[in-house]
Amino acid sequence: MAITLPEALIPSDPRFGCGPSLIQLDDLTHLQDQGPHLLGTSHRKEPVRALCREIQQGLRDYLSVPDGYSIVLGNGGATVLFDMVGLGLVRKRIVHHTCGEFSDKWFKASRRIPWIQADSVAVEYGQANTAFVTDGADVVACTLNETSTGVMNTRLPVVGEDCLLAIDATSGAGQIACDLSRVDVFFFSPQKVFASEGGLFVAILSPKAKARIVEIAADPSRYIPAFADWKLALSNSEQQQTYNTPAVVTLFLFAEQVKRMNALGFDEVERQAVAKAALLYQWASERDYLSAYVADPAFRSTTVATIDVADTISVDKLTRYLDEQGLVHGIEGYRALGRNQLRIALFHNIAFDDLKTLTALIDFLIASGEFAA
Secondary structure: OOOOOOHHHOOOOOEOOOOOOOOOHHHHHHHHOOHHHOOOOOOOOHHHHHHHHHHHHHHHHHOOOOOOOEEEEEEOHHHHHHHHHHHHOOOOEEEEEEOOHHHHHHHHHHHOOOOOEEEEEEOOOOOOOOOOOOOOOOEEEEEOEEOOOOEEOOOOOOOOOOOEEEEEOOOOOOOOOOOHHHOOEEEEOOOOOOOOOOOEEEEEEOHHHHHHHHHHHOOOOOOOOHHHOHHHHHHHHOOOOOOOOOOHHHHHHHHHHHHHHHHHOHHHHHHHHHHHHHHHHHHHHOOOOEEEOOOOHHHEOOOEEEEEEOOOEOHHHHHHHHHHOOOOEOOEOOHHHOOOEEEEEOOOOOOHHHHHHHHHHHHHHHHOOOOEO
């Protein structure tokens, strides 16, 4: 199709996807400036350990991590932690609070472990978890931001002294506030807000969680493979290392982003995120062919905006055109939801002005009539 676009409707960067997210290209130049003394060197030596140390201290400052908590780095991404929680932190029973594809995947990972009981408290997709079940559980699992649906869960359950609260914060950490003093396991991977590559996890552990690690590891009847061994992950992280070889480029990009965000501080990053979210949701409310998927404004994410599109418009055609033309990448709805939907990242590196341009571009293309269903 032949569509002539005004220059003013082209975003300065086409990357609006929900992960991996927009990486600052200047960071790659800075990486090259390291010469032969970082890439291709042992992760047991100081250059790579210095990166791990920088990330750990940077996160401690940025997220206001309480004293006594440990910051664990490991390989495999947050998905590995779905298994690690069940294998190495649950005594007998974990209760999951699910509200979308990723929180449900975590529940299913726990359910596959035959020697623990995994139960689910589920709400309809597009809704938030507001009623919590903690009785009889020794781990309670929640999701800070459901990446598939754009639901933000900022209400936390209160757990007892003998229960751990575990939070999957993958697409919320760094941009959605969470009181870590109330959380025992706060985990994420850095390819969302923290603008790095995938394959790495971060787990922030309370003293209570660390005591549980020791307790479970001492039980000879429990099978814990090395890749999921919390004791190994924790002891290596205390030495500013990962247990097995990490992707050093991922660590470098992560460290650069943490520095960038620390320069602003969490409050300013959060303020910018709220402004971006307000822009997107107001846009959706003012168009008769758009609507916010999450009905309750209190639970609409400030990192992942999900926008339903009228059935008279083909989102598949629209997003394919944008992608093929190199104009916009990554705004398709989450595939498993099967909705005629846009899913747009509001992560820190995505500029407010580019989001504003994106909305005008989508309006222009829909008005052209070329993307009718």
